[in-house]
Amino acid sequence: MNNIYKFDLLSNIISLINSEEYDASITNLANDCNIPLPYMRKVMLSLIKNQTTQYCLYTSDELFISADNDDDDFDLEQSFIEKYTDDPKRYAELILNGTYDDMTWEFNLRVLDNICDVILPLTHLEYGAITALGESILSIKRGALLEKKETVNPISLEVQKNCDTILTAKSNGYAVSFSYQKSNGEIEQVTCHPVELTTNISDNWIYMSSAEGKSYRLDRFKQIHRIIKTTSPPEYTENPKKKYAWGSYFNDELEPIHVKIRIAAETKNIIRKVKNDLKYRSRTGKLIQDGEYYFFEDDIIGLPEFQRWLRGYGSSIIVLEPQELRDEIVQNAKIILDLYNKSKSWSI
Structure with missing residues (x-):
């Protein structure tokens, strides 16, 4: 298979996964790209292994948190990518043997870090503009996949997962116990009652405010250990306009x-x-x-x-x-x- 065809194929697959209206399972991608199902599994595994695409690839079926209201604590479930990172050999075999053929995959390009390669699909207008500047066809195809680009600070999968955990605690009036890295690098153990999540527009950091009067940046959470059921959370008076x-x-x-x-x-x-x-x-x-x-x-x-x-x-x-x-x-x-x-x- 020549390089130009490979880049065309990858461009099509990434565009389909990134589409808002397409059910991007391995089975559907193989059928619509007219390639054998075993080969499509290998392509998907390559996307999972790639450090750039792995960072923004996720499944629409993922449940980051499984909660049992009868227990004192809540268990946290890993995403597929996290499971693959922990045991790549096992999950590579599961991909290749067809276990995940019907799982729907999606891209979240907004989580890409500013030091990473960013996936950049080119429109016909952009394609024509670059062609007019004398670029070769192959470099254009490569450019459709990867290009350095300045972006805001990323919202990682871990931060998204922690947001869901904090909202679960907040909605029930529970406390969260977590390890937190302070600005000086020290790790402290914190237990507090979350009351609000906010995003800073200038740097895209997400902050959690607690009823105890402190604020914590979610990207500095090292690990949320558990949600703790409490009978008497501290009183918190909010500005009536803050909502x-x-x-x-x-x-x-x-x-x-x-x-x-x-x-x-x-x-x-x-x-x-x-x-x-x-x-x-x-x-x-x-x-x-x-x-x-x-x-x-x-x-x-x-x-x-x-x-x-x-x-x-x-x-x-x-x-x-x-x-x-x-x-x-x-x-x-x-x-x-x-x-x-x-x-x-x-x-x-």
Whole structure:
């Protein structure tokens, strides 16, 4: 198999896995890419082994936390990638013998680190622009897979897992016990009651605030040991406006702004990701399905962070309110459209 065909095949497979509307199981990928099932298993194993793709590859079926309400503590279940890292030989054999042929795989490109190679699919417009600059076909194909790119600090799978654990504890009024690395490098053992998770817009760090009055950065959690059922959590008085804060932005001198967005119901992967993002907004927001669309309404303080969140979904989300934000998005779209019109002379 020549190199150009290999890069074409990998580009197609990565595009399908990254698609919001495609059920990217090994079986489906083999059928739609017209390659033998055993070979597709080897390709998937290569993606799992690769340090770049492994970092953003996950399964849609993963349950990071298994909870038994009858026990004092909760057990934490590993993701598939974590299990593979712990025992690569065993899970490689399971992939190759077809055990995971029907498991659905997905990419989360937002978790890539700024020092890693970032997967960069090229549009026809970008392809034509690079061709006009004299790049060879092979270098373009390689560029469609890997390119150095500056990104914000990554949200790792471990941090995502810890978020779910903390939310479980918070919703039940329980404490969490964990090992935490302080800024000076020392490791301390902490037990506290989580009351809030926030994201800093400038650096993308996620913070946990506790009822005990301290704040902890989730990427510094070395390990969450357990969730502890407590009968008398400490009292915590919250600013009544704080519930409207979107992300980490909060100014109690501002009034909440009403926002409303629309998402197409048939984009199941997008709906699942939106629901996961919006589980923090259960106190003030509401996501409902009406026919072929989902609608989300909320009152927020922190419109800049809300806009940043919207940009992560591109055209999958339509802003209905407020009108000022809708007008700004339309104006930006017109600027981009003008750039597209100027590119008609580029070769494809």
